[in-house]
Amino acid sequence: MVNIAIVGGGPAGVMAAIVAAENSKQQVNITIFEKGQVLKTILCTGNGRCNLANNTKNFKELASNYPRGEKFLYSIFSQFDATKTIKWFTGHGLKLYTQKDNRVFPITDDAHTVRDFFIKLLNKYKIKIKENCHIEKIEKNTNKFKIHTHNEVLNFDKVVIAAGGNHKSQSVYNLAKNLGHNITRLKPSLFALSLSDSNISKIAGVSIESASIGTYFDNKKVYSTQGDFIYTHKGVSGPAIFKTTGACAFLDFNRENPLILKINFLKNKNFDSLNDEIIELVKDNPKKNIINLIRQFVPAGVADYLFEKNSLNPDKKAAELSKKERNRIINMLVKSEFSAVAPVFDSEIVTAGGIDLKQVSSKTMESKICSRLYFCGEMLDIDGFTGGFNLQACWSTGYVAGMNL
Ligand SMILES: Cc1cc2nc3c(=O)[nH]c(=O)nc-3n(C[C@H](O)[C@H](O)[C@H](O)COP(=O)(O)OP(=O)(O)OC[C@H]3O[C@@H](n4cnc5c(N)ncnc54)[C@H](O)[C@@H]3O)c2cc1C
Incomplete structure (x- = not known):
């Protein structure tokens, strides 16, 4: 009988436990130690719907959605990618569907279904669950790990840390540190941004589809992406912003040294193509107020806001527009600058940084410096963009750890 301890009853730990129970050739006795309640963390995911994976077929393309951990995940996803994950869930009886944007959800659109699904499997495989049980320390001697709870010390042959x-x-991270592991710098990732311009609250709630966003820091371009975003009372949020803050998680920006976002509201247009278009529009509508022509390109509120921000007269007749004014209008549509001065933590947040991947085998998830110890989930120096990528990493690293336990 092999005694296995799983520290942390989140998605990664639970996946490792079930896969180990299901595939082990030897008899196993598995205990999950969870300081709170098992799978409580999954209930708030995807706004309660649980966006549990991203149906990206090619595993290298899938891995490109992880600002940290991409190369490590090649080996993990070559063993258990999105297609295999979806098959695993449906094969075990959880019905899923894929949205147009590749995000995968349970058919019930309810994270409780995912938790109930796992609880059933934990019971089926007789995996022991110790809730409200905080693990304070893990020690290792030649043969056994000693797991310290608040009132006892228990012996195990193998341990998974999925905290x-x-x-x-x-x-x-101290559990891993005490066993000799390095922890890389930790930072939050995937957050909204507060902008320096307080007038932005005037357009709170307005969303922009398919913008291009170039991000600059210390006068250097640090990232560019395309996608949707939304104005908030303080600044900007939404998928394209989360991608940006995921990629820029380790940049220490602030009011004195902000992130500069250069936004092209019209993804498929550049200065020259828009110049031609506006010249035509002006020719065809000389008596119209210029603001009415520009409102064709962006939501009315945004057009009004941009005119005010750039001190342009919205009521000027199109025919009276000077070339200089036209250039300024075009620039504000294809290269509008905003200063992001602080993170806003009101959304899905994951931790960038964690267990140093150099010390973990990407083939087995076993520690390279402490045999029979495994890691999986967000504890590792792996984090993904929004879209189901973070839970995907939990299932995949959990699966590989479980198979190798
Ligand atoms: C609001 C929100 C929404 C999200 N939505 C999505 C989404 O839709 N899709 C997606 O892919 N990702 C989403 N994420 C990210 C995703 O939830 C995490 O990446 C994922 O939960 C990480 O799983 P994990 O098992 O590694 O860790 P966790 O879920 O954090 O689980 C670890 C568990 O370990 C326990 N633990 C910690 N220390 C100890 C200890 N010493 N002893 C015993 N137990 C311990 C904790 O109590 C916890 O239950 C969201 C995150 C947030 C915050």
Whole structure:
């Protein structure tokens, strides 16, 4: 009988436990130690719908959605990619569907279904669950691991640490540190941005589809992406912004040294193509107020806001527009600059940084410096963009750890 301890009953730990129970050739006795309640963290995912994967077929393309951990995940996804994940869930009885944007959800659109699905499997395989049980320390001697709870010390042959991420405190990582592992710098990832311009609140709630966003820091271009975003009371949020903050998680921007976002509201147009278009429009509508022509390109509120921000007269007749004014209008549509001065933590947040991947085998998820110890999930120096990529990493690393336990 092999005794296995899983520290952390989140998605990654639970996946590792079930896969180990299902595939082990030897008899296994598995215990999950969870300081709170098992799978509580999954209930708030995807706004309660649980966006549990991203149906990207090619595993290298899938891995490109991880600002940290991309290369490590090649080996993991070559063993258990999105297609295999979806097959695994449906094969075990959880019905899923894929949205147009590749995000995968349970057919019920309810994260409780995913939790109930896993609880059933944990019961089926007689995996022991110790809830409200905080693991304070793990020690290893030649043959056994000693797991310290608040009131007892228990012996195990193998241990999986799947205690999740926490950018605010190192304490969760101490379990791994005490066994000789390095923890890379920790930062939050995937957050909204506060902009320097307080007038932005005038357009709160307005969303922009398919913009291009170039991000600059210290006068250097650091990232570019395309996608939707939304104005908030403080600044900007939404998929394209989360991608940007995911990629720029380790840049220490602030009011004195902000991130500069250069936004092209019209993804498929550039200065020259828009110049031609506006010249034509002006020719055809000389008596119209210029603002009415520009409102064809962006939502009315945004057009009004941009005219005010750039001190342009919205009521000027199109025919009276000077070349200089036309150039300024075009620039504000294809290269509008905004200063992002602070993160806003009101959304899905994951931890960038964690267990140093150099010390973990990407073939087995076993520690390279402490045999029979495995890691999986957000604890690792792996984090993805929004879209189901973070849970995908949990299933895949959990699966590989489980198969090799
Ligand atoms: C609001 C929100 C929405 C999200 N939505 C999505 C989404 O839709 N799709 C997606 O892909 N990702 C989403 N994420 C990210 C995703 O939830 C995480 O990446 C994922 O939960 C990480 O799983 P994990 O098992 O590694 O860690 P966790 O889910 O954090 O689980 C770790 C568990 O370990 C326990 N633990 C910690 N220390 C100890 C200890 N010493 N002893 C015992 N137990 C311990 C914790 O209590 C916890 O239950 C979201 C995150 C947030 C915050």
